[in-house]
Amino acid sequence: METQEGSASKPVIDFHGIDEELIQKMAYDALVWSSLHGLVVGDKSVQRSGKVPGAGMVHAPFALLPVAFPENHWKSACEVAPVFNELIDRVSLDGNFLQDSLSRTKKVDVFTSRLLDIHSKVLEMNKTEDIRLGLHRSDYMLDEQTKLLLHIEINTISSSFPGLSCLVSDLHRSLLKRYGEHLGSDSKRIPSNTTVNRFADALAKAWTEYNNPRAAVMVVVQPEEHNMYDQHWLCAALKEKHNVTAIRKTLAEIDKEGELLPDGTLLVGGQAIAVVYFRTGYAPTDYPSEAEWRARLLMEQSLAIKCPSISYHLAGTKKIQQELAKPNVLERFLENKEDITKLQKCFAGLWSLDDSDIVKRAIERPELFVMKPQREGGGNNIYGDDVKENLLRLQREGNEEDAAYILMQRIFPIVSPMFLVRNGTCHKDHAVSELGVYSAYLRNKDKVIINDQCGYLMRTKVSSSNEGGVAAGFAVLDSMYLT
Ligand code: ADP
Ligand code: MG
Ligand code: MG
CATH class of the missing domain: 3.30.1490.50 (Glutathione synthase lid domain)
Structure with a gap:
């Protein structure tokens, strides 16, 4: 069995050694910090909290301290990010590969089948997407036994927490600055996390490529969204750094207000749209009626830059991930042998x-x-x-x-004791962590404008739980301490 150097088995921050009083003090400071710095989500116990900003907020669930993570693994995950970007782009261009690989799935999975129908329709239109934007997140777990950093999946649609993940890194840095001496740790070992600005840069550059100063970015959102502040952080960066306006619309609203001009321009409520950024549309429940499917098709048929396009969305499905892991399939899409080896090394x-x-x-x-x-x-x-x-x-x-x-x-990641903070209460539990590496890809025809790693998200969950979603209530947001 192949092994890589580095192990997360020795946390630098010794959780056993920290006394209870110090923990409670740090938890209190962390709660104050989160409230003052917008590390918040809508509070589900407050009725309007998923619709009205500012009505009913609670701190996002977080780990009190960063999780120890081997630097060499962090580096290799960063290195492979642009290769994944390139791979998704290449796969997205091979319509037959997507349709063929998913053809059996199509027969039994109505949702995937509807996505494939949209894909077929745009293939029939012979429409080429010259400008392509991907804002992805690849997730990994470090397998304890083999010490391999193994890829869980790549998210090509609606990768969550580009905003809040940066804040958790800031929170942890601030706690280590204050308490590092007691903990024997150094805040500089938390890597800088600039996802929110990098994603805003990518959206702004895509907007520039579209080249219509009156057009807006449209964030496609769920009618009720408790994670809206994560999205607002991104839109705020887009406005403040780039003076690009973002509007928020649900799929149902887009169906009602959307129209396609003869030249392919997408108008929503009379507003021209340059970039469509999806933060919904990935689950069957996002399409409760035909209206939502009509909206998805309308956007896909337009000239607006879709993040993701239907092809990028399909390229990120688990079936495609599995097909790409078969022998000699990567070779169809990538020329560089080293790149192929890098990807294969992290495939489970x-x-x-x-x-x-x-x-x-x-x-x-x-x-x-x-x-x-x-x-x-x-x-x-x-x-x-x-x-x-x-x-x-x-x-x-x-x-x-x-x-x-x-x-x-x-994959069986290492289990360690951690302090998890939810709803204002800090408790200790055995937990495992999953690393997410954000990446952005933007190209216009032959010109690759961005192909970069953008930052990270660490998610930590109680080890007895199988699933890892923060929004789904299984995990807390975390950052990493390089060892
Ligand atoms: P989703 O797209 O719903 O996030 P994932 O493939 O990421 O689907 O699976 C959800 C969660 O299940 C992950 O965050 C992780 O915690 C857990 N998980 C997924 N694949 C594995 C695996 N191979 N081994 C262990 N845990 C896994
Ligand atoms: Mg996942
Ligand atoms: Mg996913």
């Missing part, structure tokens, strides 16, 4: 359910696998005995429903 085992040997193995040892449908946003995967039961059920039924899923090697 991924299999289609038509591989009967692996299905047999997963039925025997379900705890070593995760079963994943084509869904985003957390809370959809199948673990443990449920893997076995579902695989046996699929075998019994013998239909094509197995094409809705992929199987993935289960």
Whole structure:
């Protein structure tokens, strides 16, 4: 088995050694800091908190201290980010690859099928997207046994927390500046996190490429959004640094107010749109009626820059991730051998359910696998005995429903005691962490304008929980302390 140097097994910050009084003092300071600096989300217990900014806010759930993370792994995750960007772009251009790889899934998964229909329609239009913008986040876990940093998934639509993640890094830096002497730690070992500005730069540059000074950026949002402040941070940076205006619209509003001019310009409520930035549209529940699907198609047919386009969205599905992990598939999209090796080094085992040997193995040892449908946003995967039961059920039924899923090697990250702060209360628990690396990609025809790593998000969750979503209530926001 391949190994890499570096291990997160020795946290530099010794959580066992910190006395309770100091913890409570730090937690109090952290809560004050969060409230004063906008590290907040809508408070679900307050009725209007998902609709009206400023009505009902609570601090975002966070880890009190950063998690120890090996510097070499952080560096390699940064290095591979532009390669993932390039890969997604190349895959997005291969319409047949996307359609063929998802053709079996299409038969059994209505949601994926609707996305593919939109994709087919724009293929038929023979429309080329000259300007392409990706704001992605690749997620990783550090496997304890092999010490490998393994890729969980890449999010090409609605990557959350570009705003709040930067604030958590700031919060931790501020706590270590104040208490570092007691903790024996140095705030400089928390890497700078500039995601929010880098994403704003990318949106602004895309807007510039579109070249219509009267056009706006449109953030496509859910009708109720408790994570709105994360989005507002990004729009504030866009306005303050670049003087570009962002408007917020739901899919239903876009259906009502949207129109396509003969030249392809997208107007929403009479406002020309240069860039469509999705913070919704990744889950079946985002499309409660035909109106939302009409809106998605309308935007896709327009000349506006979609972040993501339907092709980028599909390129980020778990089925495509699994297809790309098959032997000799990366070679179809990338020329550089070193780049291919870098990607393969972080791929975990991924299999289609038509591989009967692996299905047999997963039925025997379900705890070593995760079963994943084509869904985003957390809370959809199948673990443990449920893997076995579902695989046996699929075998019994013998239909094509197995094409809705992929199987993935289960990764076992190191479990450490951590302090998690939720709803104003700090408690200690055994937890695991997942690193997210943000990246931006912008090109116009042959000109690659941006292809960079942009910053990070660490998410920490109680080790007994399988899923990792912060918004879904499983995890807290965190940052990292390089070791
Ligand atoms: P989603 O798109 O819904 O976020 P993910 O593939 O990221 O789907 O899975 C959700 C969560 O499940 C992850 O954040 C992680 O905590 C956990 N998870 C996913 N894949 C694995 C894996 N192979 N091993 C262990 N945990 C996993
Ligand atoms: Mg995802
Ligand atoms: Mg995920």
